[in-house]
Amino acid sequence: MEFIFRDLPPTEVDVDTLPNVEGFAFADFDSVKSGWWLTERTAPTPEEQEITESVPYRQGSYDFSMIDNERFFNNREITYKLLYVGEEYRNRKGFEQELKRQLMPHNWGKLVDTHEPVYYWWAKCKSVEVDDSSDDATLEASIVFTAYPYAYTNHNEGADYWDDVFFPHWIWQQVKFSVNGSQDVNVKNIGSRPVLSSFVVTGNVKAKGSFGEVSLNDSNYKQTQVVLDIGDNKINLSGNGTIEFVFKREEMV
Template sequence: MEYGFHDLCISKILDQNENITEGFEFGSFNSTENSLWLVTRDAPTPDEFEVLETVPGMQGSYDFSDLGTGERFFQNREVSYQCLFISQEYIDRKTIEHELKRKLMPLGIQNLYDSHMPVHHWQGKCKSVSVDDDAKYGKLTVTVTFSCYPFAISNYAEGDDLWDDVYFPDWTFSEQKYSVNGFKIINVLNSGSKSVQADLKISGTVRIEGDVVAGKATLKRGLNSFQIIGNGTIEFIFYREEMF
């Protein structure tokens, strides 16, 4: 008598009664709530917008990519997830495929939340959804790719530090609200990976001098010095951006 065998490793690894905790959320679609097991995630560093000039007889080239700002500028990055959906029923696997395409592809730019980054999110749109349906083993392998802004954005404004959500290896507690009665020089810290625009919230009569245009202050990486004059308070509201 001959017996047919097939690999049961998927069933051994994935306990269907176990709660799924790793995954992504985009729009109204949450991978963990749709029984998708996250296998891999990939977010390689983005390509740079390069401006290179060469001169005959010179070794190498001149790099004008930072446009004199001291910062590098990047193209969108691709963030991708590979997930498994386990079911012997063909209709179940097909339904998940349809739901992914229907709920992800029509959306424009949205926040993309990843369980791997509890206090940051990506921002972009779904570029592609591809599937590999394996009827023999009752599994659907799903690959979802997003085209995203190159930097991860903090979920919370600087200064709104929630103890449970702080990521300690890369976090700096800093005050973003300052009081003045007369004249004061303040140093505002931007500990992110790039410069950001901060909205200014002013109470009382306060004038600010520095890199400020139309109620927004430009904060370069590191400490930023401003002069504030008057009587009242001024608050810098901004969201840190990181090259994860």
């Protein structure tokens, strides 16, 4: 990113302002394109669904919150604070109404955040609160979304779009295989939790792994899904045809 600096003494020269590039998009609303400035973003980790039991005369308690080493969470809340500067009061009132119209009526959908460009949230708008300041000619909006606890990758695993590559946490891997006989493959899930994988299949292919064994062909692959564990998923493929594992990672970010 290129930064623009100027000397501190007074100057008559116009100063270029920083571009407005941070914000979010939901449904047909884009905060950047709509002229709102993002001033604050809050996305705390979600609350765990805890199940604990205490036993008399025993220190501490038993925690039954995990199944198969997976923790379970409630939906999380993501809060954005936006600022709109300028315009007369009646125009600011219009911006307030338009903000509520474009966010509140919609059901669950993609929430895209410039802070997490590799991922998106599955969310819906919970509330919109707006404070108008006549002294400063500004609008301050606080927008709360309720979201699924994990973020999804923008594209399916194996569809490596260069703009989505996040080098600190990324792998390039093959998820589509040609099968002629029997072979062993390893499909990795580097996400934060096990995920469901569907398939695209031609011919007749059997897949056997920790999820059991499934027999797939042109007519039934669309109705079949399996769970891919976190980490390595060693799978034996047999038959004749092609098979593609179709899944998105889910990340706790």
